Amino acid sequence: MISRLWSVGLRCRAAWAVLMLAGWCAGRSMAAEERPPNVVLIYCDDLGWGDLGCFGAKKIRTPNIDGIARRGTRFTSFYVAQAVCSASRAALLTGCYPNRLGIHGALGPKQKIGLHPDEMTLAEVLKPRGYATAIVGKWHLGRPKELLPTRQGFDEYFGLPYSNDMWPNHPGVAKGTYPPLPLIDGDEVIEEMPDQSQLTRRYTERAVSFIGRNARKPFFLYLAHSMPHVPIFASSRFAGRSRQGLYGDVIEEIDWSVGEVLNALRKHRLEKDTLVIFTSDNGPWLSYGEHAGGAGPFREGKGTSFEGGIRVPCVMQWPGHIPKGRTNDTPLMTIDVLPTVARLAGAALPTRKIDGLDVWPIVRGDGDVPHPHRAYFIYYNQGDLLAVRSGDWKLFFPHTSQTLGGKPGGTGGLPAPYQRPAVGTELYNLRRDPAERSNVLEQYPEVVARLTGLAEEARQELGDQRLKRVGSGVREPGRVE
Ligand code: MG
Numbered sequence: 001m002i003s004r005l006w007s008v009g010l011r012c013r014a015a016w017a018v019l020m021l022a023g024w025c026a027g028r029s030m031a032a033e034e035r036p037p038n039v040v041l042i043y044c045d046d047l048g049w050g051d052l053g054c055f056g057a058k059k060i061r062t063p064n065i066d067g068i069a070r071r072g073t074r075f076t077s078f079y080v081a082q083a084v085c086s087a088s089r090a091a092l093l094t095g096c097y098p099n100r101l102g103i104h105g106a107l108g109p110k111q112k113i114g115l116h117p118d119e120m121t122l123a124e125v126l127k128p129r130g131y132a133t134a135i136v137g138k139w140h141l142g143r144p145k146e147l148l149p150t151r152q153g154f155d156e157y158f159g160l161p162y163s164n165d166m167w168p169n170h171p172g173v174a175k176g177t178y179p180p181l182p183l184i185d186g187d188e189v190i191e192e193m194p195d196q197s198q199l200t201r202r203y204t205e206r207a208v209s210f211i212g213r214n215a216r217k218p219f220f221l222y223l224a225h226s227m228p229h230v231p232i233f234a235s236s237r238f239a240g241r242s243r244q245g246l247y248g249d250v251i252e253e254i255d256w257s258v259g260e261v262l263n264a265l266r267k268h269r270l271e272k273d274t275l276v277i278f279t280s281d282n283g284p285w286l287s288y289g290e291h292a293g294g295a296g297p298f299r300e301g302k303g304t305s306f307e308g309g310i311r312v313p314c315v316m317q318w319p320g321h322i323p324k325g326r327t328n329d330t331p332l333m334t335i336d337v338l339p340t341v342a343r344l345a346g347a348a349l350p351t352r353k354i355d356g357l358d359v360w361p362i363v364r365g366d367g368d369v370p371h372p373h374r375a376y377f378i379y380y381n382q383g384d385l386l387a388v389r390s391g392d393w394k395l396f397f398p399h400t401s402q403t404l405g406g407k408p409g410g411t412g413g414l415p416a417p418y419q420r421p422a423v424g425t426e427l428y429n430l431r432r433d434p435a436e437r438s439n440v441l442e443q444y445p446e447v448v449a450r451l452t453g454l455a456e457e458a459r460q461e462l463g464d465q466r467l468k469r470v471g472s473g474v475r476e477p478g479r480v481e
Pocket of ligand 1: 229
């Protein structure tokens with residue numbers, strides 16, 4: 001009797017195993033062939049490297065963002081292409097150095113230029129693979145209707161067309177400098193001068209709604225918070241909650257927002273199907289003092305090409321694909337996001353030349369894989385090549401920078417004045433000297449020669465306004481009459 005039961009049990013177990021195997025195979029082929037991963041890309045505005053719990057912040061609580069680091073990987077040498085809004089966003093969304101696109105600095109509300117409609121954004125790259133696409137938050141790649149995100153592959157747009165401070169009531173800005181701040185839905189202005197303390201909440205609600213409405217197909221959600229760019233606001237639920245004043249409150253509300261987005265993914269059982277990337281467009285705007293964040297151990301902030309301006313906090317999760325609880329110190333740049341995501345989605349790259357490369361083997365944590373880039377190039381102003389990073393080394397070219405020079409930043413939302421120091425040709429070893437204190441130009445002539453040669457190749461392709469060089473690969477921005 002016992003042996004019969006045992007053999008029936010065995011037969012049942014064998015049948016169960018066959019069923020399980022069949023299901024597993026079907027599941028695998030479904031995952032690989034039918035559903036490319038969802039992508040949630042959260043981009044903060046002027047969030048510093050040191051402003052998150054998982055990056056060492058002591059007075060700001062960010063349990064939800066820290067959770068991404070725990071379930072995924074913390075990238076500690078993650079760069080933006082430039083330390084300023086529009087240029088940084090152009091690079092993120094197209095995989096190109098902003099110079100190549102003719103996008104420089106931060107576009108103003110009255111400017112008639114923006115990202116050229118012929119440039120392909122990540123949304124346009126993903127559309128042919130069946131993705132629903134949305135941008136919620138700050139666009140800042142062209143205000144005219146013809147240049148809004150709905151013309152660049154995004155099915156939905158809800159947010160501000162440019163920076164949060166380009167409004168008439170910003171302290172210290174003369175009245176009438178800017179038109180009223182428009183909140184846009186699709187390509188129509190739905191409100192002039194929205195209550196900015198409600199932006200983070202409203203963006204979050206729209207993002208959660210988009211996930212719910214598109215849970216059954218692949219989607220790309222680009223959630224580009226207007227905060228913590230000055231003037232900063234937190235809703236009443238978060239005001240006064242942190243131990244770092246209003247700035248800390250603002251970051252804790254962004255962390256709540258991240259939690260809501262992650263909850264939506266869990267609710268729709270999409271966590272394992274979704275790559276989540278959280279990062280920032282540039283470092284902290286230090287002149288705003290108590291209304292600005294911090295760059296952790298790094299030198300300077302937004303508007304400079306020192307590490308505090310261009311190195312941003314970054315965490316990514318995709319359970320089963322990105323290693324859990326790791327720190328990855330390999331240099332990466334936002335230009336690599338588009339080609340890497342395109343690979344994961346099985347999408348074709350843009351036909352026009354781009355600069356970013358597929359860095360998935362590095363993101364996935366494949367040990368000592370060779371880096372696909374020989375160097376990253378840091379431009380600023382109207383196309384000046386200011387620095388090049390290659391391996392542990394960073395070489396600066398002569399330019400004027402900005403610094404508080406040890407003086408405190410502003411209070412009450414007003415900026416303190418910057419000094420404008422000259423930076424010379426300077427070499428730093430970022431592994432030994434991440435704070436860029438010790439210029440070792442004289443000691444390493446062979447390194448200087450190698451990085452100078454790499455910079456020269458970049459100038460041929462992308463130009464260098466400082467040296468009046470026009471790059472052979474530079475394209476025109478979008479323009480309207
Ligand atoms: Mg910014």
